[in-house]
Every structure is written in C-alpha cells, then in structure tokens.
Amino acid sequence: MAKKDTNKSKTANRNSREIRNSKSEIPNSSLVAVIMGSTSDWDTMKHADETLTKFGVPHECRVISAHRSPALASEYGSTAESRGLEVIIAAAGGAAHLAGVMAAHTTLPVLGVPMRSEALNGLDSLLATVQMPGGIPVGTLAIGKPGAVNAALFAVAILANSRPELRQKLHEFREAQEAKIRETKL
Numbered sequence: 524m525a526k527k528d529t530n531k532s533k534t535a536n537r538n539s540r541e542i543r544n545s546k547s548e549i550p551n552s553s554l555v556a557v558i559m560g561s562t563s564d565w566d567t568m569k570h571a572d573e574t575l576t577k578f579g580v581p582h583e584c585r586v587i588s589a590h591r592s593p594a595l596a597s598e599y600g601s602t603a604e605s606r607g608l609e610v611i612i613a614a615a616g617g618a619a620h621l622a623g624v625m626a627a628h629t630t631l632p633v634l635g636v637p638m639r640s641e642a643l644n645g646l647d648s649l650l651a652t653v654q655m656p657g658g659i660p661v662g663t664l665a666i667g668k669p670g671a672v673n674a675a676l677f678a679v680a681i682l683a684n685s686r687p688e689l690r691q692k693l694h695e696f697r698e699a700q701e702a703k704i705r706e707t708k709l
C-alpha cells in the first residue's frame with residue numbers, strides 16, 4: 524500500500540519537491556525514483572514530482588548524469604532494487620542515455636522521458652531514449668511535460684497492480700478528467 528498516511532512518507536513527499544543529491548537525505552521508503560541528467564531538466568520533471576505527490580506515492584528526485592557522473596549512475600541503478608524502489612523514471616536530453624544506463628543496471632521498470640533540446644527540439648533525446656537494443660527495455664514517454672506527467676501516471680499504474688488504493692485513485696483521476704471535458708463549454 525502507498526504509505527501516504529505515515530509521518531515518514533509525509534516527509535518523503537515534502538522532500539521530493541526539491542532536487543536532492545545527498546545520500547543521507549534520500550528517504551528509504553521511496554517507491555519511485557525521478558532522476559534527471561541536469562538541474563536544467565527540473566522545470567519539466569517537476570511535473571512528474573507533482574503528479575506522484577498528488578497520488579501520495581513516496582518518491583525521491585535526484586540529478587544523476589550518465590555522462591558526467593557515470594560511477595554514480597552505475598551505483599544508483601545497481602542498488603535501486605535493494606533499496607526498495609519499484610520504478611525508475613529517468614529523464615535526459617540530447618544524447619539521452621540515462622534511462623538506458625539505468626535499465627542496464629536493474630531489472631526494475633525504467634521509464635524514459637526525453638527532454639526538449641535546444642538543438643533538435645527533443646527529437647535527439649527521443650531517439651536516444653527509445654532506441655534500446657533488444658533485451659534491455661526502456662518504456663519511453665512523450666517529449667517534455669506530457670512525458671513527465673505520463674511517466675508518473677505510468678509508475679502509479681505499475682504500483683497499482685498490487686495496491687488497490689492506488690488503482691482506485693487512478694479511476695477517480697480518469698473520471699475527474701472526463702467530467703472536466705464533458706462540462707467544458709466554449
């Protein structure tokens with residue numbers, strides 16, 4: 524079950540609003556990791572953070588770069604499962620290898636979010652994230668904010684397979700979304 528009512532998870536959710544890189548600050552109770560290649564990705568990835576918070580999912584947000592901090596990326600991916608994480612959301616732009624590197628180090632589901640890039644508007648990020656070799660899967664979402672939101676919703680859907688409370692919240696989310704459309708008058 525999502526531990527949204529415990530003091531511990533309240534702290535985790537509050538902490539998750541900031542990007543945190545100190546190991547001692549990572550709550551052990553995180554079920555989902557939201558990692559990104561640079562602080563410049565946060566404006567987009569804060570939408571994943573907000574969505575997970577809305578569903579009461581304990582999570583952590585960190586900057587980890589496949590290229591600039593390869594040892595950290597390797598350590599993070601290798602220890603993710605034993606730390607109790609169940610899903611990793613990895614965002615990167617340009618030569619976006621972070622999600623692929625995570626998937627290389629863990630059998631946890633890895634969701635990749637391509638960042639919109641200056642040079643190629645995110646097409647480079649999309650192709651780098653999505654074109655994984657057979658055997659090492661990355662579930663790739665849309666470029667930018669829709670991808671960030673959907674990665675979080677996808678993570679909730681994965682967790683909901685064994686957590687009826689989250690499944691119920693997903694149903695309610697969809698119903699509210701539909702009601703909004705039905706009520707819309709132009």
Ligand code: RP5
Pocket residue numbers: 559560561562563564588614615616617638
């Ligand atoms: C990637 O390079 C990051 O994920 C980011 O999207 C992009 C640019 O990073 P900065 O130069 O802004 O730090 O690794």
